[in-house]
Amino acid sequence: MKIQENESIELPKENPEAKDFLPLLGTDYVELYVGNAKQAAYYYMSAWGFQPLAYAGLETGLKDRVSYVIQQDKIRLVLTSSLVAGGEINRHVDAHGDGVKAIALWVADSASSYRETTSRGAESYMTPEVLEDEDGRAVISGIHTYGETVHLFVERKDYHGVFLPGYSSWNPRYQPTSVGLRYIDHMVGNVGWNEMNKWCEFYAKVMGFAQLVSFDDKDISTDYTALMSKVMSNGNGRIKFPINEPADGRKKSQIEEYIQFYNGAGVQHMAMATNNIIETVSGLRDRGVEFLTVPSSYYDDVLDRVGEIDEELEPLKELGILIDRDDEGYLLQIFTKPVLDRPTMFIEIIQRKGAKSFGKGNFKALFEAIEREQEARGTL
Numbered sequence: 001m002k003i004q005e006n007e008s009i010e011l012p013k014e015n016p017e018a019k020d021f022l023p024l025l026g027t028d029y030v031e032l033y034v035g036n037a038k039q040a041a042y043y044y045m046s047a048w049g050f051q052p053l054a055y056a057g058l059e060t061g062l063k064d065r066v067s068y069v070i071q072q073d074k075i076r077l078v079l080t081s082s083l084v085a086g087g088e089i090n091r092h093v094d095a096h097g098d099g100v101k102a103i104a105l106w107v108a109d110s111a112s113s114y115r116e117t118t119s120r121g122a123e124s125y126m127t128p129e130v131l132e133d134e135d136g137r138a139v140i141s142g143i144h145t146y147g148e149t150v151h152l153f154v155e156r157k158d159y160h161g162v163f164l165p166g167y168s169s170w171n172p173r174y175q176p177t178s179v180g181l182r183y184i185d186h187m188v189g190n191v192g193w194n195e196m197n198k199w200c201e202f203y204a205k206v207m208g209f210a211q212l213v214s215f216d217d218k219d220i221s222t223d224y225t226a227l228m229s230k231v232m233s234n235g236n237g238r239i240k241f242p243i244n245e246p247a248d249g250r251k252k253s254q255i256e257e258y259i260q261f262y263n264g265a266g267v268q269h270m271a272m273a274t275n276n277i278i279e280t281v282s283g284l285r286d287r288g289v290e291f292l293t294v295p296s297s298y299y300d301d302v303l304d305r306v307g308e309i310d311e312e313l314e315p316l317k318e319l320g321i322l323i324d325r326d327d328e329g330y331l332l333q334i335f336t337k338p339v340l341d342r343p344t345m346f347i348e349i350i351q352r353k354g355a356k357s358f359g360k361g362n363f364k365a366l367f368e369a370i371e372r373e374q375e376a377r378g379t380l
């Protein structure tokens with residue numbers, strides 16, 4: 001199903017077309033392979049308000065890797081680095097730079113999730129493994145998705161420890177305050193030319209997802225660059241994975257720039273939800289997080305486009321927060337500059353006020369902002 005221009009977009013509260021045979025209870029954690037996990041953890045704590053949760057490394061019996069687990073409300077990030085030369089983590093970092101390796105999904109039964117997905121054609125990453133320590137047992141299995149990204153199925157109903165077996169509680173003196181981030185709203189994958197439909201079909205066939213909404217290149221092309229995007233969601237609507245592919249434009253697509261620097265498909269952005277975007281973004285900005293800005297002319301007619309909103313316009317304009325509306329309500333959103341050295345992954349902050357969509361009305365203003373950054377990098 002492709003939604004034509006001007007056709008109204010209906011977004012179901014949940015996704016009735018999806019077949020929830022897994023089912024997915026939520027995002028369990030996101031693991032990044034990084035060059036220096038200790039310093040990455042400190043960045044996400046100091047700049048992003050994550051709190052320390054768990055640790056695994058030499059002190060807990062690991063020989064070749066270290067992981068720091070940090071948390072803010074329901075969002076858990078795991079930052080993992082190699083402690084030795086060579087090996088899978090270093091190879092991943094060499095190829096991709098710091099980036100998301102695993103989107104771990106919380107399930108009731110990991111072995112059944114593995115069976116249901118691999119029997120539908122998913123490539124195995126990890127057969128179900130039982131992990132145990134004095135706090136109970138957890139089961140983890142995994143499958144491959146786009147690029148070198150994987151999905152892990154985490155079953156933790158019999159586990160009562162701080163994170164997962166093998167991790168010890170991490171309770172340093174430094175306990176930064178939250179900036180109000182609550183949960184992962186969606187995670188977006190960038191895939192190569194003409195690969196969007198292949199990966200949407202993967203999520204439909206292998207994981208029982210259904211498509212929520214699509215943007216074609218007419219919706220989201222600027223003078224120079226373009227992309228296509230479709231949003232896949234599971235049945236209960238807790239997991240939403242938009243998939244982007246590059247489209248032809250006069251100059252290089254921002255998706256192509258990503259693919260070039262990431263060396264293939266991967267996670268483009270994580271969207272984190274807040275209940276008060278003005279407070280959250282003010283806090284992040286004070287702590288050094290850099291956001292994309294739009295020209296102040298964006299705000300001249302934005303209320304004509306989106307109608308009445310609860311917030312004052314002035315602070316939104318001051319912070320560069322974007323506004324969009326769909327049939328069910330409106331949303332406020334803003335995007336950071338890349339949070340890594342390479343122009344690859346960034347983070348979106350989103351506050352939903354009824355809207356179930358993804359800010360389509362902002363895409364043009366946003367992409368023009370991204371192009372100004374690409375111009376400065378000489379990669380447009």
Ligand code: FE2
Nearest residue numbers: 188271348358
């Ligand atoms: Fe997004």
